[in-house]
Amino acid sequence: MAQTPKLILLFSGKRKSGKDFVAEEIQSQLGPDVCTILRLSEPLKEQYAKEHGLDFQRLLDSSSYKETYRQDMIRWGEERRQTDPGFFCRIVVEGVTQPIWIVSDTRRISDVEWFQDVYGDLVKVVRVVATEETRKRRAWVFVMGIDDAESECGLDQGVPYDWVITNDGDQLSLDAQLEKLLQFIHSKL
Ligand SMILES: Nc1ncnc2c1ncn2[C@@H]1O[C@H](COP(=O)(O)OP(=O)(O)O)[C@@H](O)[C@H]1O
Ligand SMILES: C[C@@](O)(CCOP(=O)(O)OP(=O)(O)O)CC(=O)O
Secondary structure, eight states: OOOOOSEEEEEEOOTTSOHHHHHHHHHHHHOTTTEEEEOTHHHHHHHHHHHHTOOHHHHHSSSHHHHHHHHHHHHHHHHHHHHOTTHHHHHHHTTOOOSEEEETTOOSHHHHHHHHHHHGGGEEEEEEEOOHHHHHHTTOOOOTTTTTSHHHHTTSSSSOOSEEEEOSSOHHHHHHHHHHHHHHHHHHO
16 A cells, blocks of 8 residues: 555646656656656556566557557556556555655546545646647657547546646746646645
């Protein structure tokens, strides 16, 4: 079981909006002892790799290897969540000791609901936004069945965002937004 955190930031956003980039910026400001980044896709990929005889490490990086299996991983993960919506959430929080958690890849309303049910007001929903143009510059290409499906669109609406971070590559603008978010985080420590 994890220690009770002081704050949980649930990040969502489109592919290549910069969820990981922004999460890592925040973690680097706070330090790894204070802030941990949790990824729901990690236990998903680990288990999927085991069951399908694949290389877990290669599923973790931004390679074409991951993209080859993305659609089937989505299908497989959805089957798991249907029988147990908290399946991947419970695994990622296990044994975490840092007071600030960033879950960098919430994709579905059921993910948000699980955290809200268990941790209540400690949970804040953060949306990372970048234009299609910016995302294309980061090598995003629209794929039917992925970019128009729940995995990418599940949190486009239906869950109010507590914070919206616009990440279009302007470092000064990002710094200003993160400064405000960091002030809020510090107020919870
Ligand atoms: N503000 C930024 N400045 C420079 N590079 C960025 C910025 N935001 C994202 N990137 C780069 O764009 C790519 C996609 O970002 P990533 O965080 O992996 O997106 P996501 O997790 O939303 O799919 C990565 O190579 C990342 O380093
Ligand atoms: C099957 C997935 O978990 C794969 C996610 O892999 P990543 O989180 O590595 O993907 P991106 O950051 O969008 O490139 C998606 C899901 O629907 O659960």
